[in-house]
Amino acid sequence: MKKTxxxxxxxxxxxxxxxxxxxxKDYLDELEILFAGLDERDEIIADIESRVAEKLCSHxxxxxxxxxxxxxxxxxxxxxxxxxxxxxxxxxLEGSANAKPKLYRDSENAILGGVCSGIGxxxxxxxxxxxxxxxxxxxxxxxxxxxYIILWVIVPKADTAIKKRQMxxxxxxxxxxxxxxNQLADKLQLKKVSRKxxxxxxxxxxxxxxxxxxxxKASTKKEG
Amino acid sequence: xxxxxxxxxxxxxxxxxxLEFVILLIISRQPIYAGDMIKALKKYELIVVExxxxxxxxxxxxxxxxxxxxxxxxxGPPRKYYTLTAKxxxxxxxxxxxxxxxxQSITALIKSYEKNNSR
Numbered sequence: 001m002k003k004t005x006x007x008x009x010x011x012x013x014x015x016x017x018x019x020x021x022x023x024x025k026d027y028l029d030e031l032e033i034l035f036a037g038l039d040e041r042d043e044i045i046a047d048i049e050s051r052v053a054e055k056l057c058s059h060x061x062x063x064x065x066x067x068x069x070x071x072x073x074x075x076x077x078x079x080x081x082x083x084x085x086x087x088x089x090x091x092x093l094e095g096s097a098n099a100k101p102k103l104y105r106d107s108e109n110a111i112l113g114g115v116c117s118g119i120g121x122x123x124x125x126x127x128x129x130x131x132x133x134x135x136x137x138x139x140x141x142x143x144x145x146x147x148y149i150i151l152w153v154i155v156p157k158a159d160t161a162i163k164k165r166q167m168x169x170x171x172x173x174x175x176x177x178x179x180x181x182n183q184l185a186d187k188l189q190l191k192k193v194s195r196k197x198x199x200x201x202x203x204x205x206x207x208x209x210x211x212x213x214x215x216x217k218a219s220t221k222k223e224g
Numbered sequence: 225x226x227x228x229x230x231x232x233x234x235x236x237x238x239x240x241x242x243l244e245f246v247i248l249l250i251i252s253r254q255p256i257y258a259g260d261m262i263k264a265l266k267k268y269e270l271i272v273v274e275x276x277x278x279x280x281x282x283x284x285x286x287x288x289x290x291x292x293x294x295x296x297x298x299x300g301p302p303r304k305y306y307t308l309t310a311k312x313x314x315x316x317x318x319x320x321x322x323x324x325x326x327x328q329s330i331t332a333l334i335k336s337y338e339k340n341n342s343r
Contacts, residue, residue: 010301031275040282047258047278050301054259057300079273087240087276 004065010050012057015064020071024052030081030160048078082160104158104167105151113152121167239270244280245323246270248308248316251290257303281306289315 003018016024028045035041055074056066079087106117109127116134120127138144158164250256250264258277265271284290289312292304308316 012301035279038279040279040286044278044282047281047304048275050303051258051274051278054297054300077274079275081275083273084275084279087236087273088279 009056010046010053012053014053014056014066016066016071017068019068020066023068023071023075027075027078027081031084033163034081034085051078102163102167103155104163105155106164106167107157107159108164112148114157115148115151115155118155118158118167119151243270243276244284245316245319247277247280247284248289248312248319251306252308252313252316255293255305255307257295257305259303261306284312288312 005016005018005021007014007016007021028049031045031048032041035044038044052074055077056070059066059070059074101122103122104118105114106121106127107114109117111117111131116130117127119125120130134144134148136144137147156163158167246265246268247261250261256264258281262271262274262277265277271277281290285292288309290306291309292306294302295305297303
């Protein structure tokens with residue numbers, strides 16, 4: 001017995017296998033993260049859905065249930081979110097660099113479960129400090145170890161390139177500080193700050209601020 | 225290893241820089257929807273990841289360089305047929321000028337490179 005799901009993609013009806021549905025749903029969710037903060041986010045995703053629907057129409061025989069493999073094939077043509085990110089880079093996805101950092105476990109820089117390293121990325125502090133804090137808290141008779149284990153269980157691992165990017169709030173923070181300083185400088189009519197940040201994430205979006213100013217203002221308001 | 229990555233990066237930068245230019249050139253020929261743009265881009269081997277087209281199109285749209293009209297399709301969901309706006313046409317003209325200048329300089333450099341290496 002297999003579950004099938006009836007869906008509407010770009011106003012066209014399809015019947016998907018349960019696992020085909022999950023695959024497509026995960027993909028669209030990831031895209032939403034990728035384009036988060038872009039003004040055009042919803043429209044881009046609608047366009048991509050429309051393309052998926054078009055491809056399904058050309059593959060599909062009447063009332064056929066769409067399989068996991070079919071969706072997989074289509075999505076590999078569309079490109080994984082990571083690949084789209086690779087091609088476009090931070091420059092085009094400036095908005096998503098402004099998204100708030102999210103808490104993940106950073107397994108790449110982990111000693112145990114990556115909890116401290118993830119917290120460090122979230123707050124923009126050195127993970128060593130976070131680790132010392134946990135150790136001190138445990139040694140002083142607190143529940144440090146217990147809290148650590150709970151976090152290990154409940155905080156998701158940053159297992160994709162996009163999640164890893166979301167985790168690093170620190171670069172975004174630098175970018176935001178610069179913008180804040182510039183706004184201040186504008187008021188005081190001082191020279192603008194042009195900090196040279198090694199990371200391209202922080203540097204490139206900074207340049208693009210020249211383009212449509214009205215929109216940028218709208219998005220800063222949203223943030224605040 | 226590091227060298228390869230650097231090389232790859234430069235090549236993808238070159239491709240990325242021209243992608244919007246290429247899209248504008250394709251749209252300038254006739255009203256066209258994304259599916260056919262992808263066909264054209266694939267024919268000239270200018271795009272691999274289809275998903276990259278959509279953020280670019282939406283950016284061109286919000287910069288008022290292109291506009292679209294909906295058209296029903298017999299074989300699937302309705303399509304957005306893109307055209308250049310007046311602003312888009314002017315922009316494309318200026319891109320063509322920069323491209324031609326760049327092209328001349330690079331062609332000249334390539335010629336002298338080939339001369340030096342054929343001796």
